[in-house]
Amino acid sequence: MRIALYCQHVLGMGHLFRTLEILAALDGHKRLLILGGPDTPAALPAGVRLLRLPPLAMDADFRALTLAGPALETAKATRRGRLLEALAAFSPDVFFVELYPFGRKAFEFELIPALTAVREGRFGPCRAVCGVRDILVEKTDQSAYEARVLERLARYFDAVCVHADPGLFPLSATFARAGDIAVPVVHTGYVAPPAIRSRSVAAVRRALGVAAGQELLVASAGGGKVGWEVLAATLAACQEQPRLSAAAVRVFSGPFCDEGAFAGLAAAAGRLPDARVARFTDGFADILAAADLSVSLAGYNTVMGILAAGCRGLVAPFDQNREQRLRATRLAELGLLGVLGPPDLAPAVLAGRMVAALGGPPPPAGGIDLDGARGTARFLETLAAGTGAGLASEKKRIP
Secondary structure, eight states: OEEEEEEOOOSSSHHHHHHHHHHHHTTTSEEEEEEOSOOOOOOOOTTOEEEEOOOOOBOTTSSSBSOOHHHHHHHHHHHHHHHHHHHHHHOOSEEEEESTTTSOGGGHHHHHHHHHHHHTTBTBSOEEEEEEESSOOOOTTHHHHHHHHHHHHHHHOSEEEEESOTTTOOGGGTOTTGGGOSSOEEEOOOBOOOSSOSSOHHHHHHHTTOOTTOOEEEEEOTTSSSOHHHHHHHHHHHTTOHHHHTSEEEEEOOTTOOHHHHHHHHHHHTTSTTEEEESOOTTHHHHHHHOSEEEEEOOHHHHHHHHHHTOOEEEEOOTTSSHHHHHHHHHHHTTSOEEOOGGGGSHHHHHHHHHHHHHSOOOOOOSSOOBHHHHHHHHHHHHHHTOOTTHHHHGGGOO
């Protein structure tokens, strides 16, 4: 199978990391990754071809692109041309588009021409598939939004892969007209790091400089454009309680963290006996598996990493929209992690929450489908092979 995956990350790195996990699960196939967001230090799976479009991103309020005027029009024209040229040269069997048309409306300038070309057969026989996470962001005019999504799906796509376990959050939980989607919809499971780790817990702890018998606390903020306050609160909390200050504290700010915020975190870490701050690590899944406690934002990827690692976790939802809090609250109800609200970020309060979490049992294993990368790969293989006689029945799987 020849598969082209389009991913446009605009604020954090969640969409990118889900895409990378799916690419890894598609090992053995011809894979082209098309990226249009800011550069990141994330490593690609071996054998993946990469096309980097001129980077575009949204502002922190998701209201406008970060370029404007003639510069924006030039970037749009360049991106549109390069995308079409790459697809023509690659001739994919599947064109997998992350999030659109459920999001990324601002990128229709390149996606509609590409999807139209797929429909017209200009790249040879090719199926277009949308990949979307479990919870959608609420819209001002939800009815008009859902009508537009339904129209785009019917016109341009062959299937929808929902990166979720429908027992936790089906697509219909935040998209009321899921039953009206005209193409097959399959919930492939949550996309999480694989259960088999590349390094042992002992090797990870040695690499991080954690002493024998010392507890390891990990704090992280995803891509780092938001959330540094949670990391600062964690470092301050560690000064409040002897058990926490004796721990090895490893903070990952994210590659997009503001320079001033990063400097402040580094200064705060210097006030603890064994705390270090870094922007990024490629082995974060292994680090979570070795950690005694994770304190973080509540993004999809971080939360799924915590669940896959079986790590105790405290998460602070980013409340720009409902997505992170809805998921985190449901998981807290199942006893799989703890949720932090703004009052919990006061140093003494957070220290108490952290000590209590360390004193409790690890979260129970199982119960949620975390095999979404392989589930997506299996579905795409079936679709590309033309053996999907039962695809029409997938429509019935929409709860």
